[in-house]
Amino acid sequence: MKKLLSFCIISITLLDVQAQQKVNPTIKIGYSSPKVAKDAGSTQGLTDQTKKVRKVTEVFPSTLGAKEKVGFTEYDLQTNGSMQRRILTNGNNVSVTWTFSSEAAPTATSTYADRGTGYAHYNGTTWSAAPNARLESLRTGFSSLTLDGAGNEIAICHDGNNALQMNKKTGGTWTTTPMTTNATNQGIWPHTAASGNWLYILTSPLDSNIHSNGIRNGYFFSRSNDNGATWLDNMIPLPMVDSVGHYRGGGNSYAVSAQGNKVAILVGDIGTDLTLLSSVDNGATWTKKIIWDWPLNNFDFAAAAMTDVNADNIPDTLESNDGSQSMVMDANGDIHIAFPVVRIYKTGANTGYNYFYTTALAYYNSIFDSLKVVDNIFNIYHDCDGDNQFGIGNLYGGSDVTSPGAVYNSIGTITMPSISIVSGTPQKVLIAYTAIMDNDTTVDDPSHITWYGASQFEGQNYRDIFVAVSPDNGTNWNPYPVNVSKTAHFEEAFVSTPEIISGADLNMVYQGDIEPGTIMQNNDTYDDVLKNLIIVQKIAISQLLTLSLDSTSPCGQSELPLGTKDIVNNEIGIIGLYPNPANNYVNVSMQFLSPVEQVDIQLLNIAGNKLWSQTLNGVKESTTLIDTKSLAAGFYIVKIITDKGTTVRRLIKE
8 A cells, every 4th residue: 555645735944943843753654763874794695596697788778868787786785875976977988886796696684795896987989898896806895986186097995894995097907905094993985085186085983883073983084185195184083073963973974075175075964963064275174064953962863862852842853964965066166065854753762763755855055055945755746647646655664574665774755866067157056866756666566577676565665866957056946857767667776976077968877676775774685687787877968958947857757677678578478377376386377479499487485595496498388387385375486587588477375
């Protein structure tokens, strides 16, 4: 059953958060425990799964610009909050990185021993082959991509020993070197910025109980004037940020950007201030500004009794940034910030916080020094099915098998923005982000069985990638965000864009797959055919300017995700199961459009473990019986794999 939310008077104030209406705790919509950053899990046994070989570099259809599958990853958590910069453009050349792994049959507790930096490059004519291994010789993750003072690409990441590594590409060859940053503070999840020979790094500590300036899981800062060879400040607690507005920090809940001798840092998470530090002397001294003020100082989610602003012992609903903010400094040194605003409340001590579906995307510009609302999930243009309601699946919240939602660590229905500046007169501002779609959820449909995703849970929301457009340096915003991915029943998230765009196109990189949410955060079941794709999309900025004036631009999805024919029924033939539900046996009926050389029939449990298989040769029409007497009652998956594609069917054992 889905939740329908009417387009009535629902607003985000963006002004005085202390004047919020009080809510009755019984009408909570979502629930979450305090955020826990994820990195890697423990060792566990691996199952034997047959993987279909796909051409991951082929061009596939796109209604906007061009999409390219440049790689894949089994490790599907690209950030705990804010997206690092993972894409560089230089003329027609494009380089992208992502956190890569080819772990077999992954789960949330897999070791991902081969995890590291995935890399792809476009030389103006062709893309490099999709990588089947990381750049590094050791386990790493969460790289941040930039250029050093000599114009070399560098990707800085943390390793398995919780130190930082620098990958550098010189003359087409990558080398990996341990960095000389202070290992005592064990900074991980690095975000980096560079300007000339100056390099700036912002990290979280490995241990969430480590305090810096009184902040639990706080922030450490390093700066170098020789591209990271030596350090003027070496993993010092971030200046001017203390526990008054930031009781705790968070993994990836920060951003950094630099131009010339100016540098800016943005930090904040759910239930904290959103704080901007800016410097005009390469980080020697700083000025501080609160972009968003969380009204409860030193607020500890784990222990605080409730979100009670006026001490009347009634929980107050408060607006907060969601920890996935993005920032860019333009060539003039002006600062542009995008961050989602969510509504949350807490009812008592030692409980999680409650959150609402409402999310606004806010924008700040240091020129006019105020906030604007760029998008709101309840704006009427997000009503894609025309029923004057916004449909949200009944499993939006939750993160375990008993409440199998698909919410990211940043909880907003609009989240993970990546903000870019387009050079020119006037400057343009683009914000790419991910947002859930109206009524686009995993559903039970026998004609489109993979609409379940891989988890087989009904009611998980799919997300698309959007771009909001300002034609005049953030002064005004065109009225409609543009849905650029436009794929129904397919998940796109973790979008990253370049800081500065000097050409005619917006290039972006994001992750897409058939399953809402992630394995790492939502304990979702891995789909070994439609694995996590790394997608690069290029769209003409002139087209974005035009489409952002068109009220139909937020919708218009296609039911053929990435042009992948084998996930839609009847593209390779008619596949049926009967009886279904089954008791002692089930027949698998196959009628192919043309003869296939080989058919692999597999019976899998809900975790993706193969229980039975059979191979047939030279099949046009056939029926195969599977003995199900020994199976426990519940859901199972029957997978038909051919050289023409793969079809999946759900089986219920009574």
